[in-house]
Amino acid sequence: MSLNSGWTGNPLLKKRFVVLALCATGFFLLLVLRLWYLQIIRADHYRNLAERNRTRYIPIVAPRGGIYDRNGQLLADNRPAFDISVLRQEVDDPEALLNRLSVLLELDVEVLKERWQAGLRGPRFRPVPLARDVERPVLERVMENTVDLPGVLAEVRPVRSFPLGPLAPHLIGYLGEVTEEELRSQSFAHYQPGDFIGKSGLERGLESWLAGQDGERRVEVDVLGKTLRILRTQEPVSGHRVYLTLRADVQEAAQQAFGDRAGAAVVMDVRTGEILAMVSKPDFDPAQFARGLTSKEWQALQNDSRHPLQNKSLRGQYPPGSVFKIVTALAALKAGVATAHTRVYCTGASKLGNHTFRCWKWEGHGVTDLKKALKESCDVWFYEVAQQLGIERLAATAREFGLGEELGFLLGGERKGLIPDRQWKRARFNAPWYHGETVIAAIGQGYVLTTPLQLASMMAAVANGGTVYRPQIVRRIENVEGRVVRSFQPQILQRHPVAPAHLKAVHEALWAVVNEPGGTAWQQRLPDLPYAGKTGTAQVARMGAVRRRESEIPYHLRDHALFTAFAPVGNPEIAVAVVVEHGSHGSSAAAPIARAIIARYFKLEQDRMPTPRTALPAPATAAGPPDGTDEVPGAEPPAAAEAAAPFTSTSE
């Protein structure tokens, strides 16, 4: 039936069909070759890509280790914070999304845009955080609308919480996002952009202990980033628990006692160097940092002239004022230039060459011995003694008590203070040392500078008879299971035993400061507990000869008020140093804080409450108003600064 052979028999046609068939087959071969390349030669490569495509690693931030006080009270804990973030790759119209979120989050759309832009600079697949630590109702509102909000997700992250409120914020410190600079350094090699790290205080110093190990979740996701299945979870290991030497109640009492005044206080165990409280005022609320500060809030903290971010216990350098007389007294006793019975007649001024150095008390103290000199803070006694002592021996004793040097505080950041001597002055000013400068140094003025930590440590050494301990803040570090991985022992920095007779004389004098009528801190005595102390007033600006009322002096020119103490007298346990910036008088501004601290410290440990060694003198009935305390109305001189006087007639 080959009826149509005439048409199909055409050889030209046959040739063309062959060409077409060959061409078609050729194209198919090309496709096969390509498939061979993709599926056989490059198969492993693409398998790898496919694997990565469907699995995503979601980091699980490890909770930071808790920070506890010495009795196991939790000071810094973790709580879950919910962040609203957006997956960049799923947002088609950021403008519209941000506008919607602005309504739901009750945040200004410009703020959101700013954060969005900032997030765009980060890693591609990292969700951009738009609102950190949102309130519960906001979270719920966003989550209800999640269907219309592509790419929006809530991430949970542990943040710091402070069960007892803002206790010792400078010491504990705060967290912040790791900076690019830090990421480049070796110590942050395993950190990722966006991680939070300790930025100050213990959080920074103990970062490697507190941080823990982040876990991660390997999840299978679809193209929308929706988690379909969890493939593997590596649980995070939470950070170590850090037990401090701090006592939360004492810390709290100290902070409360400060009120809104500026300054610092340190409480130290005289037997170990353990720090029981460390206050710096004004302070900040670390919970605010955990929530995330706005740049405005941060600016406000940074620009505050009273430096709320600075830990003044370590970094504040103050002239110790009359507090330093303790050192001068011990130096004089040691050198033999004075005894407890050395008497000086105070007329209210002392002449050295053609300079007159005034006592703070214009009318003078009359016959004054060591005890009276400390008790009533007579300047003249020390002027006279200092002239025989000389600066070198005074400076040597000061250093033996740990002044003028760093004490090796665990977290660093200490200032050295300054104990001047001839060599120092030569190096610093290329000038000889003058006698007058020794006299001024003897009452803690002039070049002498100390930190509150040094003052506490000095007072501890005075209390324990000459042992300077390294200030200790951490007692032990435990892992999550509660096993102690590191414990800290008291560490003696130096030991220069004070002769028992000298110690006794000074202790008695310091006891008298608080417990005898006429003592500068007599108003601040604790009836149940004899403690020893010394007031001090550090001149900030020279007032000239004219005395002015305290209220007439601008705040920033008012004198600093100091008070150091140890308690109890017979068997010292704690030393306290308090500095109130521009507080004017050690007796009225600083001593009450120390008293509050001591009261709280011993109240809690009633069973160990020591019995008074000495019967208390009868209350104020016998004696007139103690000089130098402005608590008594009409007391003269009004508003006198203890140390302001020496300069009034000095011509340099």
Added chain:
Amino acid sequence: MFDRRLLTHFDWALLLVVLVIAALGVLNLVGVTASWSSSALPYYLKQIAWLGVGLIIVLIICSVDYRRLEHMAFPLYGITLLLLVLVLAVGHTSMGATRWLNLGFIKLQPSELAKVVIIITMACYFTRHDQPLPFSLRELAIPALLLALPTALIMKQPDLGTAMIVLAIGGTMALFAGIGTRTLLFLAATGLAGAGGGWFLLHDYQKQRILTFLNPEGDPLGAGYHIIQSKIAVGSGGFFGKGFMKGSQSQLSFLPERHTDFAFSVFAEEWGFWGCLVLLALFLLIVLWGLRSGRHAADRFGTFLAVGVTAMLFWHIVINLGMVIGLLPVVGVPLPLFSYGGTSMITTMIGVGMLLNVSMRRFKF
């Protein structure tokens, strides 16, 4: 009037291959859409329905002698041009392109019709202009115009994929009709120059697709996403494939349009290289079988018709696969019989019907 011989000469083999491919397509679709939650009719059932419609169309086409088409060629051509103009004027716009005429009960896509009509028109023209010598440039002017009109209208929609297919069909048929070497070289040169000039006529999204094809990694989440994800799917299939419904790329919806244009990447991922070989062999079989129908056609019109239809199927296959495996830029061309979609299925089945028609009437005057 129904000739029993038609049944005995019916090309069962071709229909069988067509059905096998369509069956594989449905199977693939079952896997792809298994996880899709939808209250509507599942995609694979819809596809089976479309296949049924297609088979009815095949039956209708086969019952009418293809030679009648020769006389209908130019009226059909005219109607098609009219419809294409109408689309541009009042067409239904979706996703930035105007491709559909809403007829109320059905949405007609005239560009699909154009594919079939251009085959008939060109076959008619070359049947009537039979000459022993290859066509010269001047003699090609009329078929070139016939081809250019619908192509330009389709380009305007814009639908680059379909325009390319129509052009490729016409070109293949002209080549088959015979073009001199010098003419061919000239055409190739002007074609290249035209492509260069045409670049400026392209829409931004079309330019983007070509640029992306040249460097898909340049924009992995944007325009390059399709190509990269598809290559990952195909490549990760390896020799044996990941197994039915076990393709991570497709099951986890990393692949876009995986039930339509990118259906083959799902298949390649799950069945691997050997599966692809089988499917390609089946497609090649259809192409060669189509050529064979042309080779044995009863007359010149039948031959050209068969060559045209085969060209249509062939270019669909090559362009789609080339796109899926990263040899060609992404253009919206479905894989015949395999991709989900009623339009593609019906156009393909019309072609298959014409092939079977030519084949079963190869002995008849």
